[in-house]
Amino acid sequence: MTETAIEHTAHPADHDAHGAAGHDTGAHQHHPDLTYVKVAGVLAVLTALETATYWVDLGSFHTPFLLIMMVTKFVLVLLFFMHLKFDNKLFGVLFYMGLGLTLMVYLAVLFSYRFFTR
Amino acid sequence: MSDIAAHPEVIHAVDGHDDGHAGSHGTSTGLSNNKLAMWLFLGSECLLFGGLISTYMLYRGRNGTGPGPDALWDIPLTSISSFVLLMSSLTMVLAVSHAHQGNDRKTQIWLSVTALLGATFVGAQVYEFTSFYHEGLGYTTSLFSSSFYTLTGFHGVHVSVGIIMLMALVAMIGKDKIPGNKAESVELIGLYWHFVDVVWIVIFTLVYLIPA
Numbered sequence: 001m002t003e004t005a006i007e008h009t010a011h012p013a014d015h016d017a018h019g020a021a022g023h024d025t026g027a028h029q030h031h032p033d034l035t036y037v038k039v040a041g042v043l044a045v046l047t048a049l050e051t052a053t054y055w056v057d058l059g060s061f062h063t064p065f066l067l068i069m070m071v072t073k074f075v076l077v078l079l080f081f082m083h084l085k086f087d088n089k090l091f092g093v094l095f096y097m098g099l100g101l102t103l104m105v106y107l108a109v110l111f112s113y114r115f116f117t118r
Numbered sequence: 119m120s121d122i123a124a125h126p127e128v129i130h131a132v133d134g135h136d137d138g139h140a141g142s143h144g145t146s147t148g149l150s151n152n153k154l155a156m157w158l159f160l161g162s163e164c165l166l167f168g169g170l171i172s173t174y175m176l177y178r179g180r181n182g183t184g185p186g187p188d189a190l191w192d193i194p195l196t197s198i199s200s201f202v203l204l205m206s207s208l209t210m211v212l213a214v215s216h217a218h219q220g221n222d223r224k225t226q227i228w229l230s231v232t233a234l235l236g237a238t239f240v241g242a243q244v245y246e247f248t249s250f251y252h253e254g255l256g257y258t259t260s261l262f263s264s265s266f267y268t269l270t271g272f273h274g275v276h277v278s279v280g281i282i283m284l285m286a287l288v289a290m291i292g293k294d295k296i297p298g299n300k301a302e303s304v305e306l307i308g309l310y311w312h313f314v315d316v317v318w319i320v321i322f323t324l325v326y327l328i329p330a
Binding site for chain 1: 147149153154157158160161162163164165167168169171172175176193194197200201204205207208210211212215308309312313315316319320322323324327328329
């Protein structure tokens with residue numbers, strides 16, 4: 001294989017890599033620092049609302065409300081701070097596979113120990 | 119092949135160890151293998167913390183004669199430390215942003231602030247553990263205490279490891295000793311840090327806020 005041939009072989013990957021790098025750059029261009037501050041502000045407000053439930057009784061809505069707050073905060077950090085919303089989908093697939101497997105395995109464990117019905 | 123041997127710089131480029139876009143050159147996906155590995159690692163970490171959280175959920179009512187969650191939790195303190203950890207995610211993402219802009223000085227500053235906020239969180243956790251111990255909650259007091267200390271302790275160790283990585287990163291940026299793509303290195307540590315943050319989001323709700 002000659003040097004030229006090697007360069008040709010490397011080019012498609014390079015092109016994709018530049019595309020990915022460009023994608024990254026694009027993600028950062030769409031997320032100036034002000035956006036991060038806004039997301040952090042939303043997270044702070046959600047945490048304050050969660051904490052308020054310690055003093056305010058929401059009755060039967062207590063647990064569902066807290067779970068919704070938790071999932072919202074989880075998703076916000078994942079999409080914006082970890083850039084999953086704008087990064088290559090393969091990164092998300094790897095993470096969601098682990099997360100999905102975790103939910104399936106441990107929900108099965110909790111159900112088998114009758115955690116939700118006792 | 120002899121041509122390749124005669125041009126080591128070509129092998130270097132194909133292997134993806136050249137400068138600039140380190141990690142993504144010459145990979146079959148066109149993506150950084152380091153970043154893929156980090157996401158895979160974080161996916162596997164979900165299983166670790168999933169196991170610990172599930173175990174706690176099953177045992178949280180098994181406090182025997184020892185103190186239970188309702189008698190121990192200091193929600194205002196834990197809320198403040200949760201807020202501190204959340205804000206450390208903001209400073210971390212700002213560090214990544216400045217690293218992508220090539221601003222080493224600001225990257226170092228934000229990384230240091232992140233480490234400081236992380237250390238504050240760990241300090242609050244040590245204070246919490248100490249006060250729980252003085253109230254009679256040892257590691258082997260009950261199934262509840264063992265599962266609680268194991269879960270939150272594992273998380274605390276993760277935060278501590280993150281602080282060590284952040285400080286090492288600050289020092290390496292200062293000495294210009296980071297091989298390959300500097301911004302990517304900051305981003306990888308950032309992913310780990312944000313993951314530790316999202317795990318705490320789950321722990322804070324399921325362990326502290328939802329009553330047993």
